[in-house]
Amino acid sequence: GAVVSQHPSRVICKSGTSVKIECRSLDFQATTMFWYRQFPKQSLMLMATSNEGSKATYEQGVEKDKFLINHASLTLSTLTVTSAHPEDSSFYICSARDPRQGEANYGYTFGSGTRLTVV
């Protein structure tokens, strides 16, 4: 079945630094990937939709200059949190659409998530 690898699983960084999170589709080509953020006891909130070869579409209230998304190939999308602040500490999850979607998951495969802590 479709597999999405997300790396790193946990990262601690200092305020003001940047952190890059990678999301790779291992056995399929994903033209679209979604980036979510989840605060404790909250739901997954869509941050942006990443499209291969074009600019990402950001949700209202998400700063595109702070959360840089690059989807340079059909198997890799990256999210870079720039000038991180403690309030950026959260659980970030990517999801990729598998064009071969079937009954296994109807096309949505999630990465294992990245726990970001900014100190």
Added chain:
Amino acid sequence: GQNIDQPTEMTATEGAIVQINCTYQTSGFNGLFWYQQHAGEAPTFLSYNVLDGLEEKGRFSSFLSRSKGYSYLLLKELQMKDSASYLCAVRAYGGSQGNLIFGKGTKLSVKP
């Protein structure tokens, strides 16, 4: 706007049956998903409904009424390992841009 409501927490006993409800109001509808999520992990797909009615898959069943904007997830023969958060999600639009809109999740605690 988009709104998905589900209870925050539920408690049930091992071996029992529990029903988790979800109501939604979205600008479009192209399917409803249920996911299980353990703390600090990614969601795991449980079920998908796009037509009215009941979908059964082992111990899990999911029901949809599009006219009422309502779904429920039914868990039978509860096991301790079923303690987790259960997320209701709606896909408002189809195609490659069809992202999922999630509810806040229902934290289920299964007690002996």
